[in-house]
Amino acid sequence: MSCYRLQGGNLLTQKKFVLKLLRKYILLFIGAMIAAAGLEFFLVPNQIIDGGIVGISIMASHVTGYPLSLFIAILNIPFLYIGYMQIGKKFAISTLFSVVSLSYWVSIFHPIPGLTTDLFLAAVFGGIIVGIGTGLIIRSGGSTDGAEVVAIILDQKTGFSVGEMVMFFNLFILTSAGLIFTWDKAMYSLVAYFIAFKVIDITIEGLNESKAALIVSEKPDEISAALMSRLGRGVTILHGEGGYSKEQKNVLYAVISRLEISKLKDIIQEVDENGFVTISDVHDVMGGQFKKKSIH
Known part of the structure; x- marks a missing residue:
């Protein structure tokens, strides 16, 4: 009887673990879909960039003509390896799944025309939607930005916080957008980034912060x-x-x-x-x- 109960308890524990893991990866997949929608329906068609590796990927795609989804996947590879070595296997796997999912949805949504050509509306709604998707990914234990991985590691070795290093990195990227696109687009990119940053916080913490x-x-x-x-x-x-x-x-x-x-x-x-x-x-x-x- 005791052995039977123990086996039953183990099965129940395993079932809960599998369901929790499945729920996590479904949320990562949905978060990637939402973020990709914000990128391809609002930001990318209007040459407004997001921060981090995604922002670099948008500029690289514009300059070379190669697909955005390809750069999102390739440019994140080194950071995935660093994350695996320094932070842990669980985080690296979740981040890999998030990056692959984002690349997949970006390739699916890319042929669809953007929903607006108004730069202000594109920055606002693109920032909101990307923020919701990215926040859902982070809240579920993943990431789509290798810059955050580096910032987490450097935080342990320098006097700067993760937020300060990510902000510095993104300001450099947004400045580069002014040289590649126009300074107007760079300023709209800053608006989109700020909105996305605030929405990510709300999505992670919720209204019951x-x-x-x-x-x-x-x-x-x-x-x-x-x-x-x-x-x-x-x-x-x-x-x-x-x-x-x-x-x-x-x-x-x-x-x-x-x-x-x-x-x-x-x-x-x-x-x-x-x-x-x-x-x-x-x-x-x-x-x-x-x-x-x-x-x-």
Whole structure:
């Protein structure tokens, strides 16, 4: 009986693992399709580029006349190898699948005419759609940009953050676009890149992005009770001391979602008009009573 239950448990665990893996690669495939649609329906027909290796591929395709999908695949190969050696096999496989999927969808969508010739509309909608697709890929554990792989590795060896290095790399690429296309196209490319960058963040974090609130009030018990009853959030009470007055104070710490910020401010205003609150970003939350949806 014990052996049977153990085997049944293993089968159930294997089934969950396979379903989770299948879901991951389906999302990577869909993300690549969405990103390719943004590129081929809006950006590429109007000579507006994206950042990273995709941006270099667009320029290389324009200069040489060879397919964009070919450059996306070839130029990412060295970075895939570096990622495999430095970051890990799992990430490299997910990234390889994402790059191949993006190349595939780009080749499928390329014969279809662009949806607009208005450069501003192309930059805005292209940026939004590419951002959604890329964000979905990153959120599912993949990547389509070898520059990010290098930035992750260099982050461990230099004083610059991943974001700073990616930004510097992309500014160089966008400047090159001004020389190959026109400076107007380069500026529209910068608009598209900025929009895509912000949409990627929203797609990865979701509208329920976590925020940390620190509250200093003369009525900590009342505010704590209100937060727990009206928001359903647990509250931690920290013991602090005024820097000037040396007065003992209770500081409330709570993790909320982005959509709950307004309600939290209303609660504090109702309970204690003199209450002081600071709200900051939280990059990740695990455990406790806080529930955060994830597609990993």
